[in-house]
Amino acid sequence: MQQRIKIQLGVRVTAINREQQCVLFSDGARVGYQRLLIATGSRVRRFSGLVDEGVKLHYVRTIADARALREVLAPGVRVAVLGGGFIGLEVAASAVSRGCAVTVIEPASRLLPRSIPAEVGAFMLGLYRRHGVDMQLDTTPLAINRHPPERWSRLIAAKCLQTW
Ligand SMILES: Cc1cc2nc3c(=O)[nH]c(=O)nc-3n(C[C@H](O)[C@H](O)[C@H](O)COP(=O)(O)OP(=O)(O)OC[C@H]3O[C@@H](n4cnc5c(N)ncnc54)[C@H](O)[C@@H]3O)c2cc1C
Numbered sequence: 001m002q003q004r005i006k007i008q009l010g011v012r013v014t015a016i017n018r019e020q021q022c023v024l025f026s027d028g029a030r031v032g033y034q035r036l037l038i039a040t041g042s043r044v045r046r047f048s049g050l051v052d053e054g055v056k057l058h059y060v061r062t063i064a065d066a067r068a069l070r071e072v073l074a075p076g077v078r079v080a081v082l083g084g085g086f087i088g089l090e091v092a093a094s095a096v097s098r099g100c101a102v103t104v105i106e107p108a109s110r111l112l113p114r115s116i117p118a119e120v121g122a123f124m125l126g127l128y129r130r131h132g133v134d135m136q137l138d139t140t141p142l143a144i145n146r147h148p149p150e151r152w153s154r155l156i157a158a159k160c161l162q163t164w
Pocket of ligand 1: 011012013014039040041042060061062087
């Protein structure tokens with residue numbers, strides 16, 4: 001059956017004109033619509049707290065990101081993973097299997113709270129802990145320091161995790 005789907009490659013949508021119900025393309029063309037679905041994906045959520053200069057911070061989104069991370073995951077390296085979602089847990093599993101000492105820091109009180117039932121989250125928590133991953137739940141990172149702070153009382157957070 002004819003699907004009546006037109007694919008346009010090599011162009012970006014640069015603007016949406018809602019009054020005229022059309023989208024504008026990077027090559028100057030425009031296409032009208034009655035209903036518009038925006039499915040442009042998502043971006044990596046960057047850490048909003050202070051990050052000391054010199055901290056080796058990796059965001060994992062693309063294959064290039066994953067390859068760059070793989071380069072630094074060596075036995076004995078201490079790794080802090082911010083976020084106990086699917087990607088964070090996959091990174092933690094890879095790092096621990098490469099002999100790294102891994103801490104996962106997750107603001108929620110359990111793993112994968114948006115995507116799996118509590119029982120499965122509890123199972124995952126036990127599984128990762130049995131593999132030696134230090135799981136810090138109910139913990140929101142506020143800053144990433146290159147070195148431990150000079151005076152512990154200067155910390156805003158209730159705890160400071162020394163992960164590297
Ligand atoms: C590291 C990592 C691992 C993952 N692993 C898994 C996994 O194992 N299993 C799983 O199910 N999911 C996985 N996911 C999630 C999965 O990749 C996403 O859920 C999925 O790609 C989202 O699809 P999408 O169509 O919303 O966005 P995308 O796949 O990002 O597609 C968006 C598209 O929009 C295009 N676009 C952007 N801006 C414009 C514009 N202005 N004009 C025109 N086009 C534009 C982009 O070029 C792109 O082609 C993973 C994600 C990451 C980052």
